[in-house]
Amino acid sequence: MYIKYPHYIRRNIQLLTLSTLCLVSSFAIGIRTAGNVQPVRLIEAGGTALAGDIDGNGTVNIADAILVLEVAQGYVLSTSDQLLADPNADGQITVDDAIRILSILSLQ
Numbered sequence: 001m002y003i004k005y006p007h008y009i010r011r012n013i014q015l016l017t018l019s020t021l022c023l024v025s026s027f028a029i030g031i032r033t034a035g036n037v038q039p040v041r042l043i044e045a046g047g048t049a050l051a052g053d054i055d056g057n058g059t060v061n062i063a064d065a066i067l068v069l070e071v072a073q074g075y076v077l078s079t080s081d082q083l084l085a086d087p088n089a090d091g092q093i094t095v096d097d098a099i100r101i102l103s104i105l106s107l108q
């Protein structure tokens with residue numbers, strides 16, 4: 001039997017699925033690269049970048065969460081602009097930032 005859910009519930013289910021996939025992938029990558037993760041220090045402060053807009057395209061979306069995970073795992077070097085968009089403003093791009101972005105998206 002097929003149940004038709006409202007649009008907003010389907011969107012939340014999709015975001016929950018994506019966030020679970022991101023977390024599982026991040027932990028799997030982290031296990032394989034344990035010891036290679038390098039924290040990123042805040043280079044500049046006081047910027048006006050949109051919190052969570054890591055790729056700088058003016059919106060916060062799933063691509064930002066994926067980029068955060070790539071930076072957190074050391075696959076991509078962070079830039080000062082990305083640090084200005086640090087979602088929790090702790091000066092590091094970590095998995096926690098990806099979770100915050102996904103939380104923001106789930107509330108939209």
Ligand SMILES: [Ca+2]
Nearest residue numbers: 053055057059
């Ligand atoms: Ca973006």
Ligand SMILES: [Ca+2]
Nearest residue numbers: 086090092097
């Ligand atoms: Ca952060």
